[in-house]
Amino acid sequence: MSRTYVITGAASGIGKTTAELLRAEGHTVIGVDLAGAEVDGDLSTPAGRHAAAEAATQQAGGTVDAVITCAGLSLPKAITASVNYFGMTEFLEAMRPALAQSTAPRAALVSSLSSVQPVYPPLVDAFLRDDEAAAVGIAEELAQNEQTGGLIYASSKQAISRWVHREAVTERWAGADIPLNAVAPGVVNTPMTSELRATPGGTALIDTVVPMPLGYHQEPESIAKLLIWLTSVDNTHCCGQTIYCDGGAEAVLRGEDVWSWNNDAIAQKFTELFSQLGR
Numbered sequence: 001m002s003r004t005y006v007i008t009g010a011a012s013g014i015g016k017t018t019a020e021l022l023r024a025e026g027h028t029v030i031g032v033d034l035a036g037a038e039v040d041g042d043l044s045t046p047a048g049r050h051a052a053a054e055a056a057t058q059q060a061g062g063t064v065d066a067v068i069t070c071a072g073l074s075l076p077k078a079i080t081a082s083v084n085y086f087g088m089t090e091f092l093e094a095m096r097p098a099l100a101q102s103t104a105p106r107a108a109l110v111s112s113l114s115s116v117q118p119v120y121p122p123l124v125d126a127f128l129r130d131d132e133a134a135a136v137g138i139a140e141e142l143a144q145n146e147q148t149g150g151l152i153y154a155s156s157k158q159a160i161s162r163w164v165h166r167e168a169v170t171e172r173w174a175g176a177d178i179p180l181n182a183v184a185p186g187v188v189n190t191p192m193t194s195e196l197r198a199t200p201g202g203t204a205l206i207d208t209v210v211p212m213p214l215g216y217h218q219e220p221e222s223i224a225k226l227l228i229w230l231t232s233v234d235n236t237h238c239c240g241q242t243i244y245c246d247g248g249a250e251a252v253l254r255g256e257d258v259w260s261w262n263n264d265a266i267a268q269k270f271t272e273l274f275s276q277l278g279r
Protein backbone atom coordinates (compact mmCIF):
# COMPACT_ATOMS: atom_id res chain seq x y z
CA MET A 1 0.00 0.00 0.00
CA SER A 2 1.47 3.33 -1.04
CA ARG A 3 1.70 5.89 1.74
CA THR A 4 2.46 9.62 1.88
CA TYR A 5 5.41 10.70 4.04
CA VAL A 6 6.64 14.14 5.08
CA ILE A 7 10.34 14.15 5.95
CA THR A 8 12.27 17.13 7.31
CA GLY A 9 15.96 17.44 6.53
CA ALA A 10 15.27 15.53 3.32
CA ALA A 11 17.98 17.23 1.27
CA SER A 12 20.90 15.56 3.06
CA GLY A 13 22.14 12.64 5.12
CA ILE A 14 19.64 10.50 7.04
CA GLY A 15 16.57 12.37 5.77
CA LYS A 16 17.70 12.12 2.14
CA THR A 17 18.45 8.38 2.41
CA THR A 18 15.09 7.74 4.11
CA ALA A 19 13.30 9.62 1.32
CA GLU A 20 15.18 7.67 -1.37
CA LEU A 21 14.40 4.28 0.19
CA LEU A 22 10.71 5.13 0.60
CA ARG A 23 10.41 6.38 -2.98
CA ALA A 24 12.09 3.20 -4.23
CA GLU A 25 9.31 1.27 -2.44
CA GLY A 26 6.68 3.31 -4.32
CA HIS A 27 5.69 5.73 -1.56
CA THR A 28 5.17 9.46 -1.98
CA VAL A 29 7.62 11.64 -0.09
CA ILE A 30 7.32 15.38 0.48
CA GLY A 31 10.66 16.60 1.71
CA VAL A 32 11.14 19.76 3.76
CA ASP A 33 14.51 21.48 3.95
CA LEU A 34 16.16 24.88 3.67
CA ALA A 35 16.59 24.18 -0.06
CA GLY A 36 16.64 21.25 -2.45
CA ALA A 37 13.45 19.48 -1.31
CA GLU A 38 9.77 19.68 -2.28
CA VAL A 39 9.10 22.32 0.37
CA ASP A 40 11.67 25.04 1.04
CA GLY A 41 11.28 25.94 4.70
CA ASP A 42 13.23 27.25 7.64
CA LEU A 43 12.45 25.24 10.78
CA SER A 44 14.43 27.59 13.04
CA THR A 45 11.46 29.96 13.47
CA PRO A 46 7.80 29.46 14.46
CA ALA A 47 6.64 31.17 11.26
CA GLY A 48 8.92 28.96 9.15
CA ARG A 49 7.66 25.79 10.86
CA HIS A 50 4.00 26.65 10.35
CA ALA A 51 4.52 27.75 6.74
CA ALA A 52 6.42 24.52 5.98
CA ALA A 53 3.74 22.38 7.63
CA GLU A 54 1.02 24.17 5.67
CA ALA A 55 2.88 23.78 2.37
CA ALA A 56 3.61 20.09 3.03
CA THR A 57 -0.03 19.44 3.97
CA GLN A 58 -1.20 21.20 0.83
CA GLN A 59 1.18 19.22 -1.41
CA ALA A 60 -0.06 16.02 0.23
CA GLY A 61 -3.68 16.91 -0.54
CA GLY A 62 -4.55 17.18 3.17
CA THR A 63 -3.69 13.63 4.26
CA VAL A 64 -0.27 12.58 5.53
CA ASP A 65 0.37 8.99 6.66
CA ALA A 66 3.66 9.62 8.44
CA VAL A 67 5.98 12.42 9.49
CA ILE A 68 9.69 11.82 10.06
CA THR A 69 11.67 14.73 11.50
CA CYS A 70 15.38 14.54 10.67
CA ALA A 71 16.37 18.21 10.21
CA GLY A 72 19.01 19.17 12.74
CA LEU A 73 22.24 21.02 13.43
CA SER A 74 25.22 20.11 15.61
CA LEU A 75 26.66 23.63 15.84
CA PRO A 76 27.50 24.95 19.34
CA LYS A 77 25.14 27.86 18.68
CA ALA A 78 21.70 28.95 19.86
CA ILE A 79 20.09 28.18 16.48
CA THR A 80 20.74 24.49 17.24
CA ALA A 81 18.24 24.76 20.11
CA SER A 82 15.57 26.18 17.82
CA VAL A 83 16.01 23.71 14.96
CA ASN A 84 16.68 20.52 16.94
CA TYR A 85 13.85 20.81 19.46
CA PHE A 86 11.17 23.25 18.30
CA GLY A 87 11.88 22.50 14.63
CA MET A 88 10.79 18.95 15.39
CA THR A 89 8.10 19.28 18.06
CA GLU A 90 6.30 22.39 16.79
CA PHE A 91 6.47 21.15 13.21
CA LEU A 92 5.02 17.78 14.24
CA GLU A 93 2.22 19.43 16.18
CA ALA A 94 1.41 21.51 13.11
CA MET A 95 1.22 18.30 11.05
CA ARG A 96 -1.23 16.57 13.40
CA PRO A 97 -4.40 17.59 11.52
CA ALA A 98 -3.02 16.04 8.31
CA LEU A 99 -1.94 12.90 10.22
CA ALA A 100 -5.43 12.64 11.71
CA GLN A 101 -6.81 12.15 8.17
CA SER A 102 -4.76 8.96 7.69
CA THR A 103 -6.08 5.48 8.47
CA ALA A 104 -2.66 4.48 9.89
CA PRO A 105 -0.78 7.59 11.02
CA ARG A 106 2.75 7.37 12.45
CA ALA A 107 5.49 9.78 13.54
CA ALA A 108 9.19 9.41 14.30
CA LEU A 109 11.86 11.88 15.34
CA VAL A 110 15.63 11.67 15.18
CA SER A 111 17.22 12.02 18.60
CA SER A 112 20.86 11.02 19.23
CA LEU A 113 23.16 8.96 21.42
CA SER A 114 24.04 12.42 22.75
CA SER A 115 20.75 12.27 24.67
CA VAL A 116 22.59 10.21 27.31
CA GLN A 117 25.68 12.43 27.34
CA PRO A 118 26.11 15.39 29.73
CA VAL A 119 23.42 18.05 29.33
CA TYR A 120 22.58 21.43 30.85
CA PRO A 121 19.42 20.70 32.91
CA PRO A 122 18.00 24.28 32.84
CA LEU A 123 18.07 24.14 29.04
CA VAL A 124 16.38 20.73 28.98
CA ASP A 125 13.71 22.12 31.31
CA ALA A 126 13.13 25.16 29.09
CA PHE A 127 12.64 22.89 26.07
CA LEU A 128 10.18 20.68 27.94
CA ARG A 129 8.23 23.76 29.10
CA ASP A 130 7.97 24.72 25.42
CA ASP A 131 9.58 28.05 26.26
CA GLU A 132 11.57 28.87 23.14
CA ALA A 133 12.58 32.37 24.29
CA ALA A 134 14.06 30.95 27.50
CA ALA A 135 15.74 28.06 25.68
CA VAL A 136 17.35 30.37 23.13
CA GLY A 137 18.48 32.74 25.89
CA ILE A 138 20.14 29.90 27.82
CA ALA A 139 21.67 28.50 24.62
CA GLU A 140 23.09 31.93 23.75
CA GLU A 141 24.86 31.98 27.11
CA LEU A 142 26.19 28.43 26.67
CA ALA A 143 27.40 29.35 23.18
CA GLN A 144 29.69 32.05 24.61
CA ASN A 145 32.11 29.38 25.75
CA GLU A 146 33.62 26.58 23.66
CA GLN A 147 33.37 24.14 26.59
CA THR A 148 29.67 24.71 27.23
CA GLY A 149 28.54 25.23 23.61
CA GLY A 150 28.46 21.45 23.06
CA LEU A 151 25.84 21.08 25.80
CA ILE A 152 23.26 22.70 23.51
CA TYR A 153 23.17 19.74 21.13
CA ALA A 154 23.05 17.05 23.85
CA SER A 155 20.38 18.99 25.76
CA SER A 156 18.23 19.36 22.65
CA LYS A 157 18.43 15.62 21.98
CA GLN A 158 17.70 14.55 25.57
CA ALA A 159 14.69 16.88 25.47
CA ILE A 160 13.50 15.28 22.22
CA SER A 161 13.64 11.78 23.75
CA ARG A 162 11.91 12.97 26.90
CA TRP A 163 9.23 14.81 24.90
CA VAL A 164 8.54 11.64 22.91
CA HIS A 165 8.33 9.58 26.12
CA ARG A 166 5.98 12.11 27.73
CA GLU A 167 3.74 12.90 24.76
CA ALA A 168 3.46 9.49 23.06
CA VAL A 169 1.08 8.06 25.68
CA THR A 170 -1.30 11.02 25.73
CA GLU A 171 -4.71 11.37 24.10
CA ARG A 172 -3.14 13.49 21.38
CA TRP A 173 -0.87 10.68 20.15
CA ALA A 174 -1.58 7.15 21.46
CA GLY A 175 -5.18 8.23 22.12
CA ALA A 176 -5.43 9.26 18.49
CA ASP A 177 -3.83 5.97 17.36
CA ILE A 178 -0.58 7.64 16.34
CA PRO A 179 2.52 5.73 17.45
CA LEU A 180 5.18 8.33 18.25
CA ASN A 181 8.82 7.23 18.67
CA ALA A 182 12.42 8.32 18.22
CA VAL A 183 15.61 6.83 16.85
CA ALA A 184 18.93 7.73 18.48
CA PRO A 185 21.88 7.17 16.15
CA GLY A 186 25.52 6.80 17.11
CA VAL A 187 27.99 8.17 14.58
CA VAL A 188 26.54 8.20 11.05
CA ASN A 189 28.55 8.91 7.91
CA THR A 190 26.74 12.05 6.74
CA PRO A 191 27.81 15.64 6.03
CA MET A 192 27.08 16.46 9.69
CA THR A 193 30.06 14.40 10.85
CA SER A 194 32.34 14.56 7.79
CA GLU A 195 34.58 17.32 9.12
CA LEU A 196 35.21 15.50 12.42
CA ARG A 197 35.75 12.15 10.69
CA ALA A 198 38.26 13.72 8.29
CA THR A 199 41.11 13.96 10.81
CA PRO A 200 42.63 11.39 13.20
CA GLY A 201 42.14 13.82 16.11
CA GLY A 202 38.47 14.35 15.27
CA THR A 203 37.88 10.62 14.83
CA ALA A 204 39.55 9.88 18.18
CA LEU A 205 37.33 12.48 19.83
CA ILE A 206 34.04 11.10 18.50
CA ASP A 207 35.11 7.51 19.18
CA THR A 208 35.75 8.46 22.81
CA VAL A 209 32.37 10.10 23.36
CA VAL A 210 30.48 7.62 21.13
CA PRO A 211 32.06 4.20 21.76
CA MET A 212 30.56 1.79 19.19
CA PRO A 213 31.70 -1.82 19.79
CA LEU A 214 29.39 -3.22 17.09
CA GLY A 215 29.72 -2.18 13.46
CA TYR A 216 31.60 1.10 14.10
CA HIS A 217 30.42 4.22 12.23
CA GLN A 218 27.30 3.51 10.23
CA GLU A 219 25.86 4.51 6.87
CA PRO A 220 22.53 6.39 6.98
CA GLU A 221 20.65 3.30 5.71
CA SER A 222 20.64 1.65 9.16
CA ILE A 223 18.86 4.65 10.68
CA ALA A 224 16.60 5.15 7.66
CA LYS A 225 15.35 1.55 7.76
CA LEU A 226 14.49 1.85 11.44
CA LEU A 227 12.62 5.11 10.82
CA ILE A 228 10.77 3.44 7.96
CA TRP A 229 9.70 0.51 10.13
CA LEU A 230 8.60 2.76 13.01
CA THR A 231 6.40 4.74 10.62
CA SER A 232 5.04 1.73 8.71
CA VAL A 233 1.71 0.00 9.29
CA ASP A 234 3.72 -2.89 10.79
CA ASN A 235 4.43 -0.77 13.87
CA THR A 236 1.29 -1.31 15.90
CA HIS A 237 2.68 -1.21 19.46
CA CYS A 238 6.07 0.48 19.66
CA CYS A 239 5.17 3.72 21.44
CA GLY A 240 7.14 6.44 23.21
CA GLN A 241 10.49 4.76 22.68
CA THR A 242 13.89 6.07 21.80
CA ILE A 243 15.57 3.25 19.93
CA TYR A 244 19.34 3.49 20.14
CA CYS A 245 20.94 2.43 16.87
CA ASP A 246 24.49 3.13 17.89
CA GLY A 247 26.63 0.01 17.75
CA GLY A 248 26.10 -0.45 21.50
CA ALA A 249 27.30 3.01 22.59
CA GLU A 250 24.30 3.64 24.88
CA ALA A 251 24.85 0.24 26.54
CA VAL A 252 28.54 1.05 27.02
CA LEU A 253 27.84 4.48 28.51
CA ARG A 254 24.85 3.63 30.71
CA GLY A 255 25.60 0.02 31.56
CA GLU A 256 23.22 -1.32 34.21
CA ASP A 257 22.20 2.17 35.27
CA VAL A 258 19.19 2.09 32.97
CA TRP A 259 17.60 -0.61 35.16
CA SER A 260 18.36 1.00 38.51
CA TRP A 261 16.35 4.18 38.02
CA ASN A 262 13.93 5.32 40.63
CA ASN A 263 12.54 2.04 41.99
CA ASP A 264 10.73 3.93 44.75
CA ALA A 265 8.81 5.99 42.21
CA ILE A 266 7.60 2.95 40.26
CA ALA A 267 6.56 1.22 43.52
CA GLN A 268 4.57 4.34 44.43
CA LYS A 269 2.92 4.35 41.01
CA PHE A 270 1.76 0.74 41.46
CA THR A 271 0.46 1.54 44.95
CA GLU A 272 -1.62 4.36 43.43
CA LEU A 273 -2.92 2.15 40.61
CA PHE A 274 -3.96 -0.63 43.03
CA SER A 275 -5.60 1.85 45.38
CA GLN A 276 -7.70 3.08 42.44
CA LEU A 277 -8.86 -0.54 42.07
CA GLY A 278 -9.80 -0.52 45.76
CA ARG A 279 -7.22 -3.21 46.71
Ligand code: NAD
Nearest residue numbers: 009012013014034042043044071072112185187188190192
Ligand atom coordinates in the same frame (compact mmCIF):
# COMPACT_ATOMS: atom_id res chain seq x y z
P1 NAD B 1 22.86 16.46 7.65
O1 NAD B 1 23.61 17.70 7.97
O2 NAD B 1 23.35 15.61 6.53
O3 NAD B 1 21.32 16.80 7.39
C1 NAD B 1 20.61 17.68 8.18
C2 NAD B 1 19.60 18.42 7.32
O4 NAD B 1 18.86 19.31 8.16
C3 NAD B 1 20.24 19.26 6.20
O5 NAD B 1 19.69 18.95 4.94
C4 NAD B 1 19.94 20.69 6.62
O6 NAD B 1 19.76 21.58 5.54
C5 NAD B 1 18.64 20.50 7.40
N1 NAD B 1 18.39 21.67 8.24
C6 NAD B 1 19.27 22.28 9.09
N2 NAD B 1 18.73 23.41 9.58
C7 NAD B 1 17.49 23.52 9.04
C8 NAD B 1 16.46 24.48 9.15
N3 NAD B 1 16.59 25.60 9.89
N4 NAD B 1 15.31 24.27 8.47
C9 NAD B 1 15.17 23.17 7.68
N5 NAD B 1 16.12 22.23 7.53
C10 NAD B 1 17.27 22.41 8.19
O7 NAD B 1 22.84 15.63 8.99
P2 NAD B 1 22.32 14.16 9.35
O8 NAD B 1 23.46 13.44 9.92
O9 NAD B 1 21.53 13.56 8.24
O10 NAD B 1 21.35 14.53 10.56
C11 NAD B 1 19.98 14.18 10.59
C12 NAD B 1 19.55 14.09 12.03
O11 NAD B 1 20.27 13.03 12.67
C13 NAD B 1 19.84 15.34 12.86
O12 NAD B 1 18.74 15.62 13.69
C14 NAD B 1 21.06 14.94 13.68
O13 NAD B 1 21.14 15.66 14.89
C15 NAD B 1 20.79 13.48 13.90
N6 NAD B 1 21.98 12.68 14.23
C16 NAD B 1 23.01 12.57 13.36
C17 NAD B 1 24.12 11.81 13.72
C18 NAD B 1 25.29 11.63 12.81
O14 NAD B 1 26.29 11.03 13.25
N7 NAD B 1 25.25 12.13 11.58
C19 NAD B 1 24.15 11.18 14.97
C20 NAD B 1 23.07 11.32 15.83
C21 NAD B 1 21.99 12.07 15.45
